[in-house]
Amino acid sequence: MTKPAAIPDISFRGVSKRYGDVVAVDKVDLDLSKGSFVSLLGPSGCGKTTCLRMMAGFEQPSAGEVFIRGDNVTGVPAYRRPVNMVFQHYALFPHLNVADNVSYGLRQRSPRPPREGIAKAVDEALSMVRLSGYGARRIWELSGGQQQRVALARALINRPAVLLLDEPLAALDRKLRHDMQIELQNLQRNVGITFLLVTHDQEEALSMSDRVCIMKDGRLVQAGTPRELYDEPVNGYVADFVGKSNFFAGTAGQASDGLIKVALVDGMKTAGRASRSTAPPRQGDAVLVSVRPERIRLAAAERDLPNQIAFRAEAKVLNRIFLGEQTEYLVAHDRLGEFMVRSPRQGNQARAFEIGDRVAIGWPPDAALVLIKD
């Protein structure tokens, strides 16, 4: 009986995991839809590995349920779950050669597939990770990147419902890391298997995945496309974690026409919109106004700023970094502190500012997001 395609490959329903007093994972609900590339992103110790281990079956949740393709697998041990894992340090079997490592999963099936079938599958898996002809090699004769690819082949040969990857790129150097990121993406598109990648590198997560799940202190804070997380973060924590942003603390005031008034420190005022990912803050809530550096306009004087501007002020250029396409300025306002601004090279005002210049800054109302802290 085939199940409808809409059933997610893995679902968490209210999953928690406690180790004594430590709450490693706290009531997480999560769906990994079929064929997607999902990243689990968060700072060290936020519970990413624990989530992965509960999917693989190495740990069982203290509360909640885990489903794989609609089957409740809560309490089912790892060897009876149709998912496979790529371990951070690969965990290849040192006493087996490359081919025997790759065929390990197939050889556990009963009845065991015929010898020729296994050999053929191993060849295919090795060529998929561009290691054709390496079958007879010993594990220690391989470089780190090659070992990584053997680990991928060993997992993918089983055609798992989901491939779980726990910081698989952390042990590689910068260059190899970049190559492997591209290779992983291509691999995922070719095999069409759902990938779940754990990482604490936000660039990696944003550049590689269809969806990113952001965790903090065991909770799932937000799940969405990289664009959603960047443009519509649910709170200041996500806005800060995903990309760069400027934050100004204040208190939410009245809302009208989709704009929320905010009283900043020292009696300054601005307005901004609420994120579409969550309910808007209520009047009187402590909020953060988040403005992305590329949305802030710089001009020589206030009258040079465009008309549609919700906030305008004077500031001084502290630093300037040439980034090619863009120029990044660090400017200081005497009451709000320092801001980061990114201006395109060919802006309306085609001139660059120098360190020490007085400038006018401002941003349009929809550039400012009014967010609760976390």
Add this chain to the structure above:
Amino acid sequence: MSLRLYAAFIYVFLYAPIALIVFFSFNAGRYAMDWQGFSLDWYGRAFTNPIVTKALVTSLMIAGSTAVIATVVGTLCALGLERMRGWLRQLFDALIYVAIMVPGVVIGISTLIAFVTVFDAVNPALEAVGMARLQMGLWTVIAAHVLFNLAVVVLIIRARLAGMDRSLVEASEDLYATPFATFRQVVLPALLPSILAGFLLSFTFSFEDFIIAFFVAGPNTTLPIYVFSSIRRGVTPEINAIGTAVLLTSLALLMLAQFLLRARARAL
């Protein structure tokens, strides 16, 4: 400088007697310390002497059985301890160390007392139902040897298990291997050199043991016991030859065990 001299003196003191025994085992002459020229005669005599060959067979049987039992039980014990948590595990760990540190004399005396006590308790009952009495024999030596060598095996295997990468076991289970299949395909291959080393060490320790066997062998004569008892009739080149043979066998086995343990450490 003087320290070096001191060290050299200690080595001479330790090894000169052994070197002398090996040297004079090739003596053609009749008296132990009177060199008459090179010959292998005494080896021939020693190993055609029926008392010596009988003692050798006894020793080999004891050492072989001890090694098999200590290795099998010790390995299982180490695997069990690995899964245990809390104070019970610490207690067993401590007991294992104690078993290794207890001097041979103490093991000899205490096992002797234990055997005698048990025999006295059960023999009347056995006689009443017409069964044979329990008495000292090869099996009592084996039992006493296992006591000590079991601890050695447990220590070796525990060390190996502790050094093993947990994620290999998880990787195997992740790849659909049942716990038993994982044990057979991942854990056992990793332990094999250590198991073999434990076997060789147990064999050696049992084969060359005099003290424990002396207490619990009953009427049986092992090779070390034979050597001891013939020395009372004077040291002959025959004894030297036996001693040398035992020495070389033990050294070879110990070196092999050491090699296995080292090779494992290098592989991972």
